[in-house]
Amino acid sequence: MAAADADIIEGLRGAGLIDDGEVVLEPLTGGVSCDVWKVATPSGPIVVKRPLPQLRVAAEWLAPVERGISEVRWLRRARGVDPRLAPEVLAELADYSFAMRFLPGCPVWKDELMAGRVDAAFAAQVGQGIAAIHAATAHNETDRAAFPNDAMFRALRVDPFLLYVAQHDAALAPALTALADDLTSRKIALVHGDVSPKNILVSTGGPVFLDAECAVYGDPAFDLAFCTTHLLLKAVWSGEARLGDAAAALVAAYRAGIDWEGADDLLLRAGQLTAALLLARVEGKSPAPYLTDPDHKNIVRDQARALIGAPQPIDTLVAHWKRT
Ligand SMILES: Nc1ncnc2c1ncn2[C@@H]1O[C@H](COP(=O)(O)OP(=O)(O)O)[C@@H](O)[C@H]1O
Ligand SMILES: [Mg+2]
Missing domain, CATH: 3.30.200.20 (Phosphorylase Kinase; domain 1)
Incomplete structure (x- = not known):
């Protein structure tokens, strides 16, 4: 040992x-x-x-x-x-x-999704759960003081997911750099920072969130965008319409929980971040491991680039997302 x-x-x-x-x-x-x-x-x-x-x-x-x-x-x-x-x-x-x-008998949500077990009601519970944490911590000085992790969030999220792509793409650099600046400057609520289906356990009582190493007091739109991005990528990978439905259910449930700021503003920021994160997952430092088919990558890349140029609120983005 x-x-x-x-x-x-x-x-x-x-x-x-x-x-x-x-x-x-x-x-x-x-x-x-x-x-x-x-x-x-x-x-x-x-x-x-x-x-x-x-x-x-x-x-x-x-x-x-x-x-x-x-x-x-x-x-x-x-x-x-x-x-x-x-x-x-x-x-x-x-x-x-x-x-x-240890939570016994709780599969990881990613494994469920990859096996074709897509439950929109569970996706809605995920959206509800993230929104509940954001709502409880929004504009709270104690929470803000307890999570002064900007340098870490920058190293693990802003640099690899937003600025790395900006450095390699002169045309998108202004939009991505502005987005990175906006993300770092907003101090609104407690952000988990890694709300990926691989960090969510499916329990009978609903989702259980793990792996909050990137937690920071920041922009709650990031968590919504990060999780939605995973569902949209998996929708392209599998061609499954139900994954698009799950993403829509997640966003709708999250939206219903926004009580700390105007929902329209947040959904637009989340749409911008989703576009950037989608591109980062095909061109960035941390590519989605299952998205290896060049056709799949092109489907994601083309839509993400267009969306970075002409942002849409995340609910509209999800409704229009093409899997093929
Ligand atoms: N409390 C827990 N109960 C059950 N399984 C867990 C628990 N914590 C972690 N796991 C399992 O271990 C895996 C890795 O844990 P995680 O916290 O995500 O660490 P990492 O940072 O290494 O990804 C999870 O995907 C899950 O399968
Ligand atoms: Mg993990």
Whole structure:
């Protein structure tokens, strides 16, 4: 066993989560930025998450290890809004690691979508859940002070998703740079920063949001755009009309929860961000791994470029999105 793993076990013992018996750290799949293990304990399975100093992706995205702190804070804050929305944090351990309760029998939403199990009602619950967290934290000085993570959000989201494409495309650079500036300047609500179907568990009580390492006090339109982007990309990948319907259901449910600013303004910002994120997923530093077919990439690229030039509110964008 590596020394670091021994540290984790010692930390779990210190927190009273495990006893002196044998402990097995079972790696959970999926992570590029963390070690994530499932650990059996006398009071049921838990998850231990330890941020890696450097992300396991091709490009060298250096991210401060402090993102573990933001994640724990986000999970606790989201549970304060509604305990069904996030797993319970059980202990904070050394090196920004933490333990949370494992949710048994809850598939990852991405796996459900990729297997063709597309449930618009669940997508609506996702929209409702994100909006509830935004509404609860909007214009709140305490939340703003608790998530001063602008540098991290810039390194993990603004640079790779917006500015990287701008640097490689002179025609779109002015629009994308302006969008990046607008995104960084807005301080409206607590943003999760990685609302992707791979970070949402499907539980009987609705969606459970994981992986809030990029959490920042910023523009809530980002979360809506980020999640919608994933559904639109998957719609092109599968050709499934139901994925477009799910995106529309998500946006409609989110819209119904906006009570902190004018909905029209937010939906337009979300539409602009969605266009940029769609393009980033075919031309940026973090391409969607399943979108390998050149025809699929062209369908996304052509629509995204047109939308960056002539922005539409996200509900209109979703309604007009072409899968072929
Ligand atoms: N509390 C939990 N209950 C059940 N499964 C979990 C839990 N936390 C994480 N997982 C599983 O581990 C995977 C990786 O966790 P995540 O927090 O997304 O880490 P990473 O930053 O490495 O992506 C998730 O996609 C999910 O399958
Ligand atoms: Mg994840």
